[in-house]
Amino acid sequence: MSTDSDTETDASTDTGSNCGASSSETNADDSASKCGGATIGDDGGSSSGCGASSSSSSNSSGEQEVESTVDDFDAEPGRLLAVGLGPGQPEGMTQRARTALMEAEHVVGYTTYIDLIPDEITEAADELYDTPMCGEVSRTEEAIDRALAGNDVAIVGSGDPNVYALAGLALEIIESKGGTASMVDFEVVPGVPAAQSCGARLGAPLVNDTVSVSLSDHLTPMAEIESRLEAVAGEGFTIAIYNPWSRKRRGNYQTCCDILLEHRDPDTPVGIVHGAGREDERVEIVKLGELPDLGETDLVDMTTTILVGNEDTYVWDDRMVTPRGYETKYDY
């Protein structure tokens, strides 16, 4: 069960109206997208691969709108792949994702994710398009427009494209443009989701039924998140909490802790992993009762995933273990 789609940082909750995405790295002189992201050609040039002149814009309420339709493109469409990079380090990427990226002519993504891609892949691409602080709708539309203009495009994100990420948005935008998924041979290339990467660092906390909940209220109202948390906290799930804390979401974190403590023993083991597979990785196992005080520490932020054990979860030799139930059937 997943609760919404969001991106990883405070900045990425920007709806794009005042996108503020600046041209990055070597080329500051262009972008065909109104979004303002940077396009970097492999020759150091600055052409845009997007064949249509329009991209997402914002209406008066700051919501992004899709403007161009498939009729604005004359070319034979290229491919569009949504590629999951996994947790961060190159060896955490699947071989399939690596191959997909090597074959892509254009790679599109949030700057943080583009920076996670190994150099040999980014150097092989004809163009990189990254938006440091831009909205996910405009970035996704840019990727689609580039594919409709005849380019083979990969839009990248951390973890898996189906977990609070852009795979669904890409399909929705293609449909709103009057296109079809088949038209751009749309495919999702899976990556290792944060819950699984973090679970691996903690031992074996996810071996039984698990539910994911995102605390981001960017797209889902907090009241809805609360009711979903209430629904699962009293059941026997391990709970993977994504997007746990940001300066704007202190209250969401505290509300989440309150709900969990209403339903679970304060001694319940909780695994906290910050930056799994990245240079600033930190791994801690604490008790649920300690969780509220950790919201204001460096351990819990928007690159942290929290795994809350179920009633059977225990800590053994510095590892979290959630039994699958074998012990009820077998002697060992």
Ligand SMILES: C[S@@+](CC[C@H](N)C(=O)[O-])C[C@H]1O[C@@H](n2cnc3c(N)ncnc32)[C@H](O)[C@@H]1O
């Ligand atoms: C927008 S979601 C993207 C999830 C991603 N698609 C996935 O499959 O993991 C961003 C959230 O994923 C979690 N996350 C992403 N990368 C992480 C990492 N390296 N370590 C721990 N948590 C991470 C954090 O909870 C973060 O707030």
